[in-house]
Amino acid sequence: MAGKRTRATIKDVARRAGVSPTTVSHAFSGNGTVAAETAERVREAARELGYRPDTVARGLRSSRLGVLGLVVRPLDPLDTAFLEGVDYFLRFAGSAALAAVERGYGLMLVPDPTRADAPAVGLACDGFLITEPVENDPLITMLTRECVPFLGVGRDPARPASPDYLDLGTGRIVAEVLDHLAAAGGSRVAAVLGTDRNEWNLDAETAYLDWVRARGQRPLAVRRAEVAGEAGGREAGEELFGMAEPPDAVYCQTGRHAAGVLAAARARGLAVPGDVRIACGADSDSEHTRSSVPPITSVDLRPVRLARTAVAVLADRVEGIEPPVPGPAEYELIVRGSTRG
Amino acid sequence: MAGKRTRATIKDVARRAGVSPTTVSHAFSGNGTVAAETAERVREAARELGYRPDTVARGLRSSRLGVLGLVVRPLDPLDTAFLEGVDYFLRFAGSAALAAVERGYGLMLVPDPTRADAPAVGLACDGFLITEPVENDPLITMLTRECVPFLGVGRDPARPASPDYLDLGTGRIVAEVLDHLAAAGGSRVAAVLGTDRNEWNLDAETAYLDWVRARGQRPLAVRRAEVAGEAGGREAGEELFGMAEPPDAVYCQTGRHAAGVLAAARARGLAVPGDVRIACGADSDSEHTRSSVPPITSVDLRPVRLARTAVAVLADRVEGIEPPVPGPAEYELIVRGSTRG
DNA sequence: ATGAAAGCGCTAACAC
DNA sequence: GTGTTAGCGCTTTCAT
Numbered sequence: 074m075a076g077k078r079t080r081a082t083i084k085d086v087a088r089r090a091g092v093s094p095t096t097v098s099h100a101f102s103g104n105g106t107v108a109a110e111t112a113e114r115v116r117e118a119a120r121e122l123g124y125r126p127d128t129v130a131r132g133l134r135s136s137r138l139g140v141l142g143l144v145v146r147p148l149d150p151l152d153t154a155f156l157e158g159v160d161y162f163l164r165f166a167g168s169a170a171l172a173a174v175e176r177g178y179g180l181m182l183v184p185d186p187t188r189a190d191a192p193a194v195g196l197a198c199d200g201f202l203i204t205e206p207v208e209n210d211p212l213i214t215m216l217t218r219e220c221v222p223f224l225g226v227g228r229d230p231a232r233p234a235s236p237d238y239l240d241l242g243t244g245r246i247v248a249e250v251l252d253h254l255a256a257a258g259g260s261r262v263a264a265v266l267g268t269d270r271n272e273w274n275l276d277a278e279t280a281y282l283d284w285v286r287a288r289g290q291r292p293l294a295v296r297r298a299e300v301a302g303e304a305g306g307r308e309a310g311e312e313l314f315g316m317a318e319p320p321d322a323v324y325c326q327t328g329r330h331a332a333g334v335l336a337a338a339r340a341r342g343l344a345v346p347g348d349v350r351i352a353c354g355a356d357s358d359s360e361h362t363r364s365s366v367p368p369i370t371s372v373d374l375r376p377v378r379l380a381r382t383a384v385a386v387l388a389d390r391v392e393g394i395e396p397p398v399p400g401p402a403e404y405e406l407i408v409r410g411s412t413r414g
Numbered sequence: 415m416a417g418k419r420t421r422a423t424i425k426d427v428a429r430r431a432g433v434s435p436t437t438v439s440h441a442f443s444g445n446g447t448v449a450a451e452t453a454e455r456v457r458e459a460a461r462e463l464g465y466r467p468d469t470v471a472r473g474l475r476s477s478r479l480g481v482l483g484l485v486v487r488p489l490d491p492l493d494t495a496f497l498e499g500v501d502y503f504l505r506f507a508g509s510a511a512l513a514a515v516e517r518g519y520g521l522m523l524v525p526d527p528t529r530a531d532a533p534a535v536g537l538a539c540d541g542f543l544i545t546e547p548v549e550n551d552p553l554i555t556m557l558t559r560e561c562v563p564f565l566g567v568g569r570d571p572a573r574p575a576s577p578d579y580l581d582l583g584t585g586r587i588v589a590e591v592l593d594h595l596a597a598a599g600g601s602r603v604a605a606v607l608g609t610d611r612n613e614w615n616l617d618a619e620t621a622y623l624d625w626v627r628a629r630g631q632r633p634l635a636v637r638r639a640e641v642a643g644e645a646g647g648r649e650a651g652e653e654l655f656g657m658a659e660p661p662d663a664v665y666c667q668t669g670r671h672a673a674g675v676l677a678a679a680r681a682r683g684l685a686v687p688g689d690v691r692i693a694c695g696a697d698s699d700s701e702h703t704r705s706s707v708p709p710i711t712s713v714d715l716r717p718v719r720l721a722r723t724a725v726a727v728l729a730d731r732v733e734g735i736e737p738p739v740p741g742p743a744e745y746e747l748i749v750r751g752s753t754r755g
Numbered sequence: 756a757t758g759a760a761a762g763c764g765c766t767a768a769c770a771c
Numbered sequence: 772g773t774g775t776t777a778g779c780g781c782t783t784t785c786a787t
Contacts, residue, residue, distance in 0.1 A: 433773075433774085434773065434775080435774090436773070436775080437772085437773060437774075440773090446772080446773085447773090448772070448773080449772060449773090452772080452773085471779090474779050474780070474781090475778090476779090477779080
């Protein structure tokens, strides 16, 4: 397979066209000045030889490879079995790749380049998209130090807001879901939160506490790791429904948690909706929210559009343009059976 | 943003550690032999300087960048608006990226590198995954000529079967769906096929013709471009249902076509299922098959697993290993309301 | 308008 | 075990 045939180089083309490598370079990059006739001859020679300028060599000089990196936090080392089920991620990554290609970039998914075992190619990217940076994200520290452009999709919760981060508007979203739960008849709303220290979780917690207190109630929040998935949600549900004063509505941060809470409620013989309303802040995993019985009310975070926006901003930055900073991301509450009896 | 700070080079480290660049290189690549103590000194100097070997420069010498390219056919130039809706693609790409990372590679979505306007970085990949190669795919011609490893996900219909292609087993799948339509009561089964000249379409056509003829019936096939989507399917449905002897079952190649056929049937007042059964060969787009009324029977092609397999084979090949050739891809028929009355 | 020469950062021979 | 010397393929001054 990996044969010996070596690609034609700029020298080969130069020789064949009877010019110098410099001229060939100019003819291709449009940088210097070449007589139209010479350029044609060069182009012809190149065609005959099947020559294409080598991107890597070019990148070595220009320190631009034409590649954008996508880092998915906080799942590092990438827990692929987990991620594969997460629609949100799949859609984000697919759409980002598409948007990048449209801008003439390649988009590469890379593991955290600050890790010792990271593939070296991770460092070669011209810029990075970091989904859900964590508190004091080490990658952000590193990129800032090395002056590599990046864009957080979600804020680094420990750093001040800045044009380096796309605002997810988590607080807004959570408040709307909580309002919906209340409108659906929930009078005592609990929350199942995640444990990753990112904007999504930290702002959600704040929003939940604010919302509950504004209504003069006592917060009732439990926490389960994202990767604990449905089993974690089930545990959380059992904990909540086993209380002396159990909640009649539960807000969850992930679709899997919500599915687990739903299972726990049903196992206790609670009607959903009826005895308990369940809703989820992120339609991260359609298998769990759309396909459960009843399907779970959730929020479409529009990952496809979000990715597109993120790539546009990052590409601008890589090219030295200071792009306008988009406002909080759009989203849509999708009301399903779990809150609509 | 794009500051001037320049990264430490191998020379800087060499100077600081009081050794030669070669020694530093060896210390990092583990290639030559370095005294343990020297290696430690080098490592320390590197740490102090924040040095990381430059992948691009390294790639220039080794002609290995550590990047796998993913080319999506036959949608070139990438029709992103279209692709974004195609779950199959999103899942395949996301999963492939994940699998690549696990193997220490980056995975990059690139437009057809044989196109003149393609981002040059496309050529820099160490190997290529080509989903659904088209007849006499020019990219395959080029890669073969340049001895670049590749793997077709699906055969190039015009070339002989070979280890260079993953077998989708299209014929098997189509036959099973047709059998299912018959079992569900269909006695005259029509087909709505696509127009892309790839394994999926060409083998499906053959399989359909074989199946119909084996039952002593006359084939009834219409064709609509994949990108025509639901509207195309609707047209096809109108054509079919307007016939003197209309079919009572329709096999479709894409979820969107199926959704269109369904709409056409309902517009005519036909009951689905009942008067007409509809099924689809590929659960390519869940919005259209899962969420239609009734939901449409379809086939899960397991893109997540398929991508994983493909990446494994390609990575082996890039590394000079001749991997075992996997058999036809797995799939699962998902029976839904459109064939289950 | 064209070319010669000097590298980009790294690694592979080949000395020592 | 370590250093010297040549480049990888390209771009870029700077001459001509």
